[in-house]
Amino acid sequence: xxxxxxxxxxxxxxxxETVAAGDLLISQLDLILANDxxxxxxxxxxxxxxxxxxxxxxxxLVPDHFSPCKDIxxxxxxxxxxDFAREHKITNYFEVGRMGIEHALLPDSGLVAxxxxxxxxxxxTCTYGALNAMATGVGQSDVGAAMASGTTWFKVPAxxxxxxxxxxxxxxxxxxxxxxxxxxxxxxxxxxQSLEFFGDGIGELEMSDRFTICNMAIExxxxxxxxxxxxxxxxxxxxxxxxxxxxxxxxxxxAYTREVTIELDExxxxxxxxxxxxxxxxVSEAGGIRIDQAVIGSCTNGRLEDLAQAAEVLKDNKVxxxxxxxxxPATQEIYMEAMKRGYIDIFIEAGVAVSxxxxxxxxxxxxxxxxxxxxxxxxxxxxxxxxxGHVDSEVYLASPYVAAASAVMGRxxxxxxxxx
Amino acid sequence: xxxxxxxxDHVDTDVxxxxxxxxxxxxxxxxxxxxxDIDASFAxxxxxxxxxxxxxxxxxxSSREHAPMVLKVKGVKCVIADSFARIFYRNAINIxxxxxxxxxxxxxxxxxDQLEVDxxxxxxxxxxKNLVITTRPLPEFVRKIADCGGLINYVKGEKTE
Ligand code: SF4
Numbered sequence: 001x002x003x004x005x006x007x008x009x010x011x012x013x014x015x016x017e018t019v020a021a022g023d024l025l026i027s028q029l030d031l032i033l034a035n036d037x038x039x040x041x042x043x044x045x046x047x048x049x050x051x052x053x054x055x056x057x058x059x060x061l062v063p064d065h066f067s068p069c070k071d072i073x074x075x076x077x078x079x080x081x082x083d084f085a086r087e088h089k090i091t092n093y094f095e096v097g098r099m100g101i102e103h104a105l106l107p108d109s110g111l112v113a114x115x116x117x118x119x120x121x122x123x124x125t126c127t128y129g130a131l132n133a134m135a136t137g138v139g140q141s142d143v144g145a146a147m148a149s150g151t152t153w154f155k156v157p158a159x160x161x162x163x164x165x166x167x168x169x170x171x172x173x174x175x176x177x178x179x180x181x182x183x184x185x186x187x188x189x190x191x192x193q194s195l196e197f198f199g200d201g202i203g204e205l206e207m208s209d210r211f212t213i214c215n216m217a218i219e220x221x222x223x224x225x226x227x228x229x230x231x232x233x234x235x236x237x238x239x240x241x242x243x244x245x246x247x248x249x250x251x252x253x254x255a256y257t258r259e260v261t262i263e264l265d266e267x268x269x270x271x272x273x274x275x276x277x278x279x280x281x282x283v284s285e286a287g288g289i290r291i292d293q294a295v296i297g298s299c300t301n302g303r304l305e306d307l308a309q310a311a312e313v314l315k316d317n318k319v320x321x322x323x324x325x326x327x328x329p330a331t332q333e334i335y336m337e338a339m340k341r342g343y344i345d346i347f348i349e350a351g352v353a354v355s356x357x358x359x360x361x362x363x364x365x366x367x368x369x370x371x372x373x374x375x376x377x378x379x380x381x382x383x384x385x386x387x388x389g390h391v392d393s394e395v396y397l398a399s400p401y402v403a404a405a406s407a408v409m410g411r412x413x414x415x416x417x418x419x420x
Numbered sequence: 421x422x423x424x425x426x427x428x429d430h431v432d433t434d435v436x437x438x439x440x441x442x443x444x445x446x447x448x449x450x451x452x453x454x455x456x457d458i459d460a461s462f463a464x465x466x467x468x469x470x471x472x473x474x475x476x477x478x479x480x481x482s483s484r485e486h487a488p489m490v491l492k493v494k495g496v497k498c499v500i501a502d503s504f505a506r507i508f509y510r511n512a513i514n515i516x517x518x519x520x521x522x523x524x525x526x527x528x529x530x531x532x533d534q535l536e537v538d539x540x541x542x543x544x545x546x547x548x549k550n551l552v553i554t555t556r557p558l559p560e561f562v563r564k565i566a567d568c569g570g571l572i573n574y575v576k577g578e579k580t581e
Contacts, residue, residue: 024561037442041485045572066443073443123483123507139485139511141571149575153561187430188477192506221477223506276430363439363482384434384481391438391457 002251004159005226006194009134009248013117021158021255026151029058030133031111033120035102036063038140040080042121045144053088054150060092060111061085062102065359070366100331100357103127103215103299108331110240114229114247119143119152124299124381126217129226130210131233132247136224157194157223160185161256164201166265171415173309174209175301175379175399178216179270181262183280191221193257196250201264202227207236208305215300216381219277269414271377272397275385283402286412290322293376294407295388296400297328297355298362301379304334306400311343313404313415319351320410326368328355352407364388370395377406422469422497425455425462426531429475433482433508437490451490468495471537473529475501479508488512488519498537500544502526513562514571520544522555529553540566 003011007019014025034042039061046053053059061081066074085093094105103124106112114132118125121143128135138152146152162181182189195217197210205213210227217225227233229247237245271286273279296302296310307329319325327347329335335357338344347354353368360367362380370376370389376396378388383395398406401415408418435457437450444450455462472478472491478501479487488511491499498518512519518539529535534547540563542555558566568574 024559038484040445048572049576071443073445077443077445121483121485123481125483137483137507139483139507139514141485141511141514145571145575187480188503188505191477191503218507221480221505363442364434365439365442369440382432382434382481384432386438386440386457387434389440 001255002253004194004196004254005132005228005248005250006134006159006196006224007156009115009117010154010156019156021156023156025154025156027117027154029119029146029150029152030116031058031060031118032143032146033060033062033102033106033118033122033125034140034143035065035122036067036074036078036081037065038121038143040077042140042143042147043080043084045141046147049145049148051148053147056089057091059090059147060106061090062094062099062105063096064099064101064357065363066365067358068096068356098332100334101299101302101359104302104330104334107131107211108240108333113237113241113243113245114233115245119146123218124215126222126224127211127215127299129214129217129224130207132227132229134224134226137218157192158257159194159196160190161259162195162197163259163261164197164199164264165261166201166263168204168264169267171269171401172267173399173401174205174212176267176270177262178213179272179277179280179397180267181260182216182220182277184260185220187219187276187278188221190217193222195220195222195225197225197227203230204264206305207232208303211303212300216277219381269399269402271402271412272383274383274394274396277381277383277397283398283412283414289396289412290375291377291406291411292323292374293368293370294323294325294403295361295368295376295378295380296403297330298359298380299330300381301400302328302330302334304337306379307334307338307343309400310404311346313401313408313418314350314352315346317350317408317418319407322410323407324368325352325407326355326361327352328360329357331357361388377403377412379403422471422535423467424529424531424533424535425466425470425472427458427472427474430477430480431458431474432480433484433487436479436487437484442484442486447489447493450486451493454490454494463494466494466496469497470495471535472496472499473526474499475526476503478504480505483507485511485515488515488517492517498539500526500529513565516566516570520555522553525553
């Protein structure tokens with residue numbers, strides 16, 4: 001029996017010829033990630049083991065969730081992360097002013113390459129599958145142990161084959177693809193499994209779309225999502241990844257529990273209603289829903305292409321008087337490039353609040369918390385109850401096109417209503 | 421007498437422990453907010469030895485270990501669910517909180533039931549209904565982690581052997 005992409009990577013990292021779904025194994029790790037929330041408890045666990053770090057270059061620590069620190073408690077947590085990074089001479093510690101949201105920052109910094117195994121104490125670590133890595137979120141005990149050993153245990157996941165076919169219509173992006181998929185299979189449709197992407201439709205997707213899609217694999221319950229490597233991937237990696245890497249392709253006789261086909265031509269912009277990412281509806285049916293806030297950013301949709309889409313909509317338009325629109329570039333580099341391209345001018349002229357990189361409102365941390373009864377359209381990845389603030393507030397998930405158009409219209413709207 | 425706290429499908433990590441409290445570093449203080457957004461009475465009324473019984477995909481969402489941890493700190497003896505989200509399940513094992521996945525049998529357990537649970541054997545007795553629900557025991561490797569009281573102890577033990 002052949003192997004899937006995920007199986008091939010895990011076989012190689014556990015020193016085996018072959019592995020199959022259900023096998024338990026110990027895998028070598030190429031990169032280990034923690035942030036300002038999960039880092040401090042991971043460090044506590046690490047210190048209980050009483051060993052040195054396995055490799056100071058293969059640990060990434062990113063204070064991004066409540067940082068720049070929103071209060072004394074978060075300042076204490078960031079300090080713990082910073083002190084640890086200094087003490088152990090961690091190469092990839094990213095300070096405020098040089099940091100970004102971890103899942104945009106690490107791939108852009110060349111820390112992720114095809115065929116690698118990466119764990120992070122953050123559920124959206126699965127984002128890096130866009131670069132053909134086997135990447136998954138774990139808890140802080142796992143990260144604490146792995147910082148000492150450079151290894152972790154995995155159960156090899158079964159796989160779902162997702163075939164993307166055809167051409168992407170105008171204004172339909174990666175966010176619409178992944179929300180449509182989650183709507184089809186449900187928030188536990190890929191539980192314990194990997195989502196493996198195939199098909200001629202992949203060539204249609206920018207890297208930003210692929211990151212968005214893999215980012216939300218967890219929202220279907222998946223362990224990881226993974227794309228094959230093509231010319232666009234190699235172009236993205238050029239210049240940033242200088243070490244050797246070995247991309248994997250699936251064997252033609254690899255086993256899948258299920259095959260799902262998505263005809264890209266048939267997709268429309270969609271929005272996920274509260275309080276689950278699977279409550280997916282076409283934007284065209286959501287027109288009556290008034291909003292109080294629009295958020296464009298996060299590890300899902302805070303990349304340059306996402307900001308370009310928002311700028312396309314907001315150019316020569318104004319944010320609706322009843323709406324607060326908040327845009328958060330995911331990294332400093334993206335922020336700067338958006339500035340050079342004039343996007344930031346467009347945003348501020350439209351009446352948007354633009355923020356330094358942070359997770360902020362995505363997890364209801366700060367920088368745009370919702371009050372009782374308020375409603376937001378957001379390019380983030382979760383619309384669970386209370387996720388962005390008060391337990392009686394609501395989050396609708398959508399693409400940057402839809403979020404920006406909704407900000408202008410004051411209600412959920414598609415970009416074609418605004419772009420003339 | 422131990423209680424059963426009965427919840428539905430897709431209980432996510434944001435309701436188990438809302439992210440707005442994650443700047444609190446101490447687990448005891450944090451645990452005062454456990455389940456707050458779906459059940460404000462839980463943190464006040466839960467007692468040591470109680471059970472949580474829930475539907476599909478319990479613990480979906482974030483990788484925060486704070487979620488199983490606050491339940492453990494609150495004294496929850498075992499979480500029993502139709503199914504668990506992957507990271508929550510892994511984290512629960514890693515910190516030594518018992519979890520049992522029993523599929524649709526979960527429908528047979530109601531809020532007022534009296535349970536006796538042997539997590540190692542994968543056995544749940546519903547005393548007042550004279551009912552025994554069994555499930556696959558954990559894989560041996562995973563059981564070893566649980567027996568050591570969690571992953572860190574397991575790793576420490578392994579290194580000093
Ligand atoms: S942007 Fe949101 S989902 Fe992404 S890492 Fe930050 S809090 Fe998590």
